[in-house]
Amino acid sequence: MNFYLDNENLSFYLHHPDMEQVVAVREKNYAEAGNHPEAPADANEAVEQYDTVMRLLGDIAGDVIAPNAESVDHEGPQLVDGHIEYARGTRQNLDALVQAGLYGMTLERKYNGLNFPRVAAVMAAEIIARADVGFATIWGLQDCADTIQQFANDDLKNKYLPRIYQGATCSMDLTEPDAGSDLQSVRLKASWDEASNCWRLNGVKRFITNGDADLHLVLARSEEGTNDGRGLSYFVFDKADGGMKVRRIENKMGIKGSPTAELQFTNAPCQIVGERRLGLIKYVMSLMNGARLGVGAQSIGLCECACREAEAYAASREQFGHSIDKFVAVQDLLRQMRARTDGARSLMYETARYVDLAVSSKPASRIADILTPLVKLNASEFANRCAYDCIQVHGGSGFMKEYACERLYRDARILSIYEGTSQLQVVAAMKGIAGGAYLKQIEAYDAKVSAFDSLTDEMRRQQSLLRKATESYKRLYELVSSEGTSSERFDHSTRALTEVLSYIIMAYLLLLDSQRDNRFMDSCDFFVKEAVGEVHKHLAVYEN
Amino acid sequence: MSFNIVVLAKQVPDTHNVGADAMNADGTVNRAALPTVFNPEDLKALEMALRVKDLMKDARVTVVTMGPPRAAEIIKDAMSRGADDGFVLSDARFAGADTLATSYAISQAVRQLGKVDLIMGGRQAIDGDTAQVGPQVAEKLDLPQVTYAEELLSVDEHSITIRRRLERGTEVVKSLLPALVTVTSAAADCRFPNAHRLLRQAKMEVRMTNADSIDADMERLGLKGSPTKVKRIENVVLAHKESVVLQPTDEALNALSATLIKEHIL
Numbered sequence: 001m002n003f004y005l006d007n008e009n010l011s012f013y014l015h016h017p018d019m020e021q022v023v024a025v026r027e028k029n030y031a032e033a034g035n036h037p038e039a040p041a042d043a044n045e046a047v048e049q050y051d052t053v054m055r056l057l058g059d060i061a062g063d064v065i066a067p068n069a070e071s072v073d074h075e076g077p078q079l080v081d082g083h084i085e086y087a088r089g090t091r092q093n094l095d096a097l098v099q100a101g102l103y104g105m106t107l108e109r110k111y112n113g114l115n116f117p118r119v120a121a122v123m124a125a126e127i128i129a130r131a132d133v134g135f136a137t138i139w140g141l142q143d144c145a146d147t148i149q150q151f152a153n154d155d156l157k158n159k160y161l162p163r164i165y166q167g168a169t170c171s172m173d174l175t176e177p178d179a180g181s182d183l184q185s186v187r188l189k190a191s192w193d194e195a196s197n198c199w200r201l202n203g204v205k206r207f208i209t210n211g212d213a214d215l216h217l218v219l220a221r222s223e224e225g226t227n228d229g230r231g232l233s234y235f236v237f238d239k240a241d242g243g244m245k246v247r248r249i250e251n252k253m254g255i256k257g258s259p260t261a262e263l264q265f266t267n268a269p270c271q272i273v274g275e276r277r278l279g280l281i282k283y284v285m286s287l288m289n290g291a292r293l294g295v296g297a298q299s300i301g302l303c304e305c306a307c308r309e310a311e312a313y314a315a316s317r318e319q320f321g322h323s324i325d326k327f328v329a330v331q332d333l334l335r336q337m338r339a340r341t342d343g344a345r346s347l348m349y350e351t352a353r354y355v356d357l358a359v360s361s362k363p364a365s366r367i368a369d370i371l372t373p374l375v376k377l378n379a380s381e382f383a384n385r386c387a388y389d390c391i392q393v394h395g396g397s398g399f400m401k402e403y404a405c406e407r408l409y410r411d412a413r414i415l416s417i418y419e420g421t422s423q424l425q426v427v428a429a430m431k432g433i434a435g436g437a438y439l440k441q442i443e444a445y446d447a448k449v450s451a452f453d454s455l456t457d458e459m460r461r462q463q464s465l466l467r468k469a470t471e472s473y474k475r476l477y478e479l480v481s482s483e484g485t486s487s488e489r490f491d492h493s494t495r496a497l498t499e500v501l502s503y504i505i506m507a508y509l510l511l512l513d514s515q516r517d518n519r520f521m522d523s524c525d526f527f528v529k530e531a532v533g534e535v536h537k538h539l540a541v542y543e544n
Numbered sequence: 545m546s547f548n549i550v551v552l553a554k555q556v557p558d559t560h561n562v563g564a565d566a567m568n569a570d571g572t573v574n575r576a577a578l579p580t581v582f583n584p585e586d587l588k589a590l591e592m593a594l595r596v597k598d599l600m601k602d603a604r605v606t607v608v609t610m611g612p613p614r615a616a617e618i619i620k621d622a623m624s625r626g627a628d629d630g631f632v633l634s635d636a637r638f639a640g641a642d643t644l645a646t647s648y649a650i651s652q653a654v655r656q657l658g659k660v661d662l663i664m665g666g667r668q669a670i671d672g673d674t675a676q677v678g679p680q681v682a683e684k685l686d687l688p689q690v691t692y693a694e695e696l697l698s699v700d701e702h703s704i705t706i707r708r709r710l711e712r713g714t715e716v717v718k719s720l721l722p723a724l725v726t727v728t729s730a731a732a733d734c735r736f737p738n739a740h741r742l743l744r745q746a747k748m749e750v751r752m753t754n755a756d757s758i759d760a761d762m763e764r765l766g767l768k769g770s771p772t773k774v775k776r777i778e779n780v781v782l783a784h785k786e787s788v789v790l791q792p793t794d795e796a797l798n799a800l801s802a803t804l805i806k807e808h809i810l
């Protein structure tokens with residue numbers, strides 16, 4: 001089974017009209033064409049390359065990773081002599097992906113990377129997550145290499161980046177017992193060792209995903225006497241250099257194949273990434289945005305898997321003389337699952353395109369920044385909802401361990417928590433809400449829809465409803481911010497505002513997608529109704 | 545000096561994906577309508593060859609196929625999985641070849657490659673099921689042959705040790721090199737392609753070799769060199785009671801020949 005070829009939505013976004021611009025930016029206007037045996041000469045060739053590699057990845061996801069998911073969930077990783085041994089299936093997955101040369105997909109060619117854009121990386125993550133979300137966390141952490149590529153000096157890049165291609169695993173060591181969402185409180189100490197000409201780490205990190213990785217990016221306090229984010233720097237630690245021990249691995253509810261560890265650093269030698277004091281305020285924030293998009297991809301992969309599990313079960317399970325997918329109540333569940341998956345996916349690839357364009361465009365960078373929390377918030381919440389509905393479609397059977405939906409339900413739960421909870425995504429969206437950036441983006445989408453030369457009546461109707469919903473949103477915003485954006489009333493409304501904006505944006509994106517393929521109109525209709533319903537629910541309260 | 549491995553491969557119709565238009569009205573195969581695949585056992589032979597390469601210093605794997613220009617697809621596939629080189633024997637003069645003419649053309653092509661230490665191929669192709677080409681190539685090149693290979697146990701410059709899958713168990717044999725090995729479906733699956741190699745292959749042309757380049761006797765090629773004449777094709781499902789186990793003795797083989805002649809099969 002090929003998890004890329006059997007899902008035509010993936011190719012649809014790989015061939016999005018804006019990809020021409022994305023590829024041109026990524027390929028620096030094809031500067032390497034003719035000078036490197038893999039460099040594409042134009043956008044068509046580049047997209048063909050992405051397609052080729054996604055086919056390969058789709059094979060591995062369908063034939064290796066997905067069949068291993070159940071045993072990996074049962075077996076889990078083990079702690080042996082202070083180090084972690086992956087489940088057998090996890091090791092097989094890693095070996096297949098490394099042998100296939102898929103690690104380091106976004107790295108530059110000089111580091112043995114494929115120089116693929118974020119759009120392709122996110123698609124790879126989605127495909128792998130559909131096979132196994134737990135494994136997708138291990139795979140996704142190679143994004144740490146992007147931070148090294150972006151901010152480290154050439155010595156570090158030359159030393160570490162080629163190892164990613166060879167399969168070196170990564171972890172992002174931020175959380176500590178007293179520093180979770182509040183990373184300014186990180187206490188792990190980094191001190192300069194003059195004699196060895198390196199930094200030394202001392203302290204404890206907790207809840208570290210893939211904690212026994214080969215390469216660690218560690219947030220640590222390099223400035224003695226400080227107690228906020230400005231005293232933190234970022235370090236790269238190589239496990240082979242010693243000084244780190246895994247104290248325990250957590251017994252988790254889901255994503256059991258992905259080891260979550262507590263780490264003890266004792267005089268562990270490491271190198272600083274970039275400049276001192278910029279660890280949290282610049283580098284982690286950059287890494288975090290990428291990680292949030294990554295969790296979006298994991299969530300959508302899980303949604304896709306849940307949709308398929310539910311659709312297949314509903315088509316095969318017979319009650320009252322018919323397969324249950326003939327019953328409207330079940331059809332509604334399946335449609336809603338599919339719509340949420342479509343909406344989150346369209347938003348994610350839109351965001352990924354802006355992340356790619358952000359390299360050479362300030363406005364694109366600002367749009368990427370406002371869309372990223374919406375991806376993380378909505379995709380992760382939808383993943384939970386899809387997993388819930390998947391069990392619902394299975395009925396009593398779904399409550400038994402025999403069906404994959406039980407694992408999906410457990411795996412989904414972390415998605416709206418790690419890399420920033422849903423509540424923190426709402427906080428991250430506030431700047432765009434208060435500053436009007438989301439409304440500006442909605443106006444741009446509306447103009448794009450209007451510019452389409454063959455709008456159907458149904459498309460016009462949805463556009464008109466979306467315009468009304470946007471006007472209602474503006475009224476709601478004015479009502480809840482009437483006492484200022486620091487008021488309690490405003491604070492209590494931020495989630496609702498963020499969700500309404502999200503639904504409007506996803507509906508517009510699906511409307512735009514429908515211009516290339518009409519099959520998205522059902523899902524567009526779902527989000528239009530969600531937007532209209534949600535905004536009027538709150539308006540009804542505040543207007544009276 | 546490098547250790548040279550040749551893999552014999554064939555592009556075959558994908559029998560798992562046969563559409564309604566797979567047969568012409570006259571009962572012949574409509575090849576244009578059939579999707580094609582790398583013959584499954586040849587892929588397993590490629591994997592075994594790549595494992596030999598992994599174990600040997602300075603080994604090279606060259607893939608040889610015979611077929612229409614489209615067969616270049618499997619050369620690219622093999623190279624994206626780790627083969628170093630490959631070419632297609634493609635010429636109208638090869639057309640209509642039975643196993644005798646095919647093995648002659650392939651053996652001549654292999655002769656042109658110089659020092660060859662090991663030849664590997666699938667036991668049989670899923671479109672013909674003859675299992676004759678590998679052994680015939682070995683005979684023509686005067687090489688020892690190991691058939692039904694399921695696992696490579698060891699290899700060095702002078703010998704190879706293979707586990708064979710037989711009807712009632714397995715057998716470990718060691719052969720001097722050079723030798724020819726045919727691989728069964730019980731062997732390990734082929735590794736996945738490598739993304740970087742895939743991208744490089746997409747930009748490369750596969751070498752085509754014609755009948756003039758293999759120092760061949762033209763009378764022994766294609767239809768002219770093929771004594772096999774297909775009278776008709778019918779679908780036969782063999783029941784177990786119809787099969788006979790023969791001992792590998794001259795008496796048993798003579799008896800088989802006599803039976804086949806008597807029943808007008810030979």
